Amino acid sequence: MPGKRRETLAAGFDFGLQRETPLLNPQILLKMASSSSKIRAFELQSKSKQDLLEQLHELKTELSSLRVQKIAGGSASKLTKINTVRKSIARVLTVINQKQRQNLREFYKKSKYTPLDLRYKKTRAIRRRLTEKEASAITVKQHKKNIHFPARKIALKA
DSSP states (O other): OOOHHHHOOTTSSOOBBSSSSSSTHHHHHHHHHHHHHOOOOOHHHOOOOHHHHHHHHHHHHHHHHHHHHHHHHHHHHHHHHHHHHHHHHHHHHHHHHHHHHHHHHHHHHHOOOOOOOGOOOOOOHHSOOOOOHHHHHHOHHHHHHHHHOOOOOOOOOO
């Protein structure tokens, strides 16, 4: 894109998003630092993928700024915040992954084969076991024997 430059953070992170404003603008960093609180996964479920990616980008920039402040000798409250921001990033990534896998399952539901990572896990032995239909299948000859010579019913005299 002409006129827009790709920016990296002071900590050396490159997120690949195009922005016109510099990321290390002090006003932006202050606003982000004050806005971030503990993120809950159920709140993230309703957001779109684009919103989640934007939030992820903001959290990563906040984390990098907190790490810069840590090196510069920031306050103890900033240092403890690094942990919550890291966990928030993990939550956002988890929700993105869950949504992606859910969409893939929906997509492959109609097709004959599904990718290995979307198939049910169980155990190796269970996966190789015959299905119920295969296990109950009998030959034509055996089927005729069953019909013409059924099991005898015996009545006991009391």
